[in-house]
Amino acid sequence: MKELSQERAPIYEALERFNKMRVVPFDVPGHKRGRGNPELTRLLGESCIRLDVNSMKPLDNLCHPVSVIREAEDLAAEAFHASHAFLMVGGTTSAVQSMILSATRRGEKIILPRNVHRSVMGAMVLNGAIPVYVNPEGNERLGIPLGMSVEAVKKAIQENPDAKAVFVNNPTYYGICSDLRAIVELAHANHMLCLVDEAHGTHFYFSDKLPLSAMDAGADMAAVSMHKSGGSLTQSSLLLTGPAMQEGHVRQIINLTQTTSGSYLLLSSLDISRRNLALRGKEAFERVIELAEYARKEINQIGGYYAYSRELINGDSIYDFDVTKLSVNTLDVGLAGIEVYDLLRDEYDIQIEFGDLGNILAYLSIGDRSREIERLVSALSEIRRRFGREKGGLMKQEYIDPRVAVSPQDAFYAEKESLPLMETAGRICSEFVMCYPPGIPILAPGEEITEDILHYIVYAKEKGCSMTGPEDAAIERLNVLKGV
Template identity: 40%
Template sequence: MQDKIYGKIPLLDSLRKYSIKDITCFDVPGHVRNRGVKILNEYFGDDIMNMDINSSPRMDNVSNPQSIIKEAEALLAKAYKSKNAFFITNGTTQAIHAMILATINPGDKVLLPRNIHKSVINALILSGGQPIFIQPEFCDDLGISLNIDHYKVKDIIDKIEDIKAIFLLNPTYYGMCCDLKEIIDICSEKNILVLVDEAHGAHFPFNDELPVSAMELGAHMSAVSIHKTGGALTQASALLINENIDASKVKQIINMLQSTSASYLLMASIDGARHNLVENGQGQLLNALKLSRYAKSRINKVNNIKVISKELIGNKGVSYLDETKLCINVKKLNLTGFEVYDLLYKEFDIQPEMADLYNILALVSIGTTKEDIDKLINALEIISTISSKNQITKNIKIKQIKPIVKLNPREAFYSNKENVILSDCVDRVCGESIMAYPPGIPIIAPGELITKEIIDYIKLLKDNNAYLCDMNDKNLETILVIS
């Protein structure tokens, strides 16, 4: 690799310079650059092995950054229009845990939608916070949750006292955005903190045609998966904070959760991705938007397939929409989304982001090409032709599940439990999380009442080969319940 020196990429630039210096290493990692494990060199290359280093006086320390990491985080904060930004190397899961632990004490009430990621439930187990669920709007045609209606937020916080914070998923996995500004204004009147899981919106600040980011709208904290839509390496995320949040406490919490040997490859990839988004994001994301619109226009001409887009804007819970996410509705094919997902992967070497019973989700990003889009279109055309010969009509009805919280998640987690046969669990209190992954939204979480409706939905997902995870019984013949 030819050595290139870039301006304003302090960590990536310094890491590259350090990796090519003739330094005799008696520190970790034990592979000692490119010397110790030749098979890793053969697969990863010398450059990656030489840049896999540990903290040192020359390279700063993420636990208490004083030089190049401090500068890189300041540039990240500037790019995201936040007061502070912190490198996170264990994904947005860790950022969400830090966000909750820095603001929520045991017993504090948190208002949140039920279509949140499992990391939020786990953060409540860690913090002892008390969830108050608000149902997101639901689209029967798509079979998915949309986002939160701000009128519902106002109604709840007017009725329930002492809500400490609201936690929002914005955008949803399918790109649906609530009226975040209105919710922030409503919560401001009650001194309620606004925390945002913006994992799938890391690209928002870098193109004018995308929804406005949480930081720009005045949210107190947000977590962004820079690896998801910003171009960094997998697990590379950031935690962003605005005014009225104690940065020193946030840093203390991050240091409790994050490894003291945080990966320099991941941190440097955040630095490089940030630089690229600032320098090239406007054009790259405009190209992604054009490709997404082209894909929609073509796929919507395929028999029995429809791509959902801006026509949803204006519905309750959808004030804005991220067009780079292609929610492809396939239920009229007489195939489930899981089946189409498998066909795309096995027969066409196409990897969608995720699937559910009605849809597949394809992400159009800064690295997507027109050739990629055309390959997807052609595959869907073939699948549509094949499925038209299928005489079996699948009559799958999806309803929104409305869980009943019986115990605080932390209390449920630490309660005594027993395994009970699936069909015998009705009216028992769940002691574990069960979910389809991706996206990792719990079907049932610790402390919630197990109803017949939930059992039926679990059976429906099992029968349609959804990838279910996190449960104690990997075959899901039993559920862990409070004894």
């Protein structure tokens, strides 16, 4: 086998070689290296548009890689401690769905927390798997769901010994990690696979000061958002697999849904970003940790805000905490998280990752600098002074236990009817309702609609949360199962 060197970037190098050739394009894309679309060339730049090319022998093929893409996959696997790494151009949504489609079939059970990304539910709609939810504990002060306790996972496994896999978030959007190694060992002891949504944990592989990564915990598959904390282009991701997974089978599953026209801009960004992290990631994330800890200290000194961290660790449902996640509770300032989110953008030209009913998340990574941190801290201080009010009347974001009545697939494809939102209590939902980001469904197909859920949706809409999912974009009506 060819010796690997993390200083290589084989896809990028192949594109550089190709760019020096005078190849006449009688293939797609139709802009023909930008000549057919001058406005697009001006927007993206000539060097970028010239590298927007199609698969060909010198550049390999994403569906069946044998040369430069294959070498890039091998390098990524080495850098991320995996048996194999697949380059994904459909985002981590595609990677998560490929994990579930690889591990389960119609009618088979998968054990998972309810606070998963919509891509998990989407995968179950596609293949007919049955969710067995482990209801996460909640933090009363923050109003957020936590990780899965080991005992709760053990109970779910005992009650569902025929389940095929256990699914874990590592970390949650807020930075909270479960005891991943213990859950992996539990799953394997019961002949189940362990699948990990590591969308927000790319950096775990490059620092011993951060929580344990999925591959180092022995997980069978992990979906990693390189474009989040890893620095690649939006929509580029990695799917990592352990030794128990058959590479050929997983690739067949990926090829069911992933494009046959993989973007070389995305692929080369994965290649270059992997090289950057492999060579400089440890040092880079040391700096990110320092910035986050400094920001947390400064924000907590403002008063009212609570930028939480490792003090939450309880050894189980909060087994560890990702200190690079600058999660801040806003309720004691008298403002919902989404209100602070809007104020930061509209009044201070600061775009943070998301705001929910009680929290905001400022996403810190390798591109951040001290001056931006100072600007964020200053803006939060001013928001408290200018817009802060009494806490009374604010609703916490609370975890609402789902009542699963029908499988997600059966509900999504069942005969349905549209009803006014407030007339749907007691009915079975046939579509998704979620705030995005983070994209965790409030309702998923097959779940009973309750009064608590309806009040939550109405309140979130009033506060300005970006609600997505239903056919009715205004979310004044919901689709429910007909006659159920």
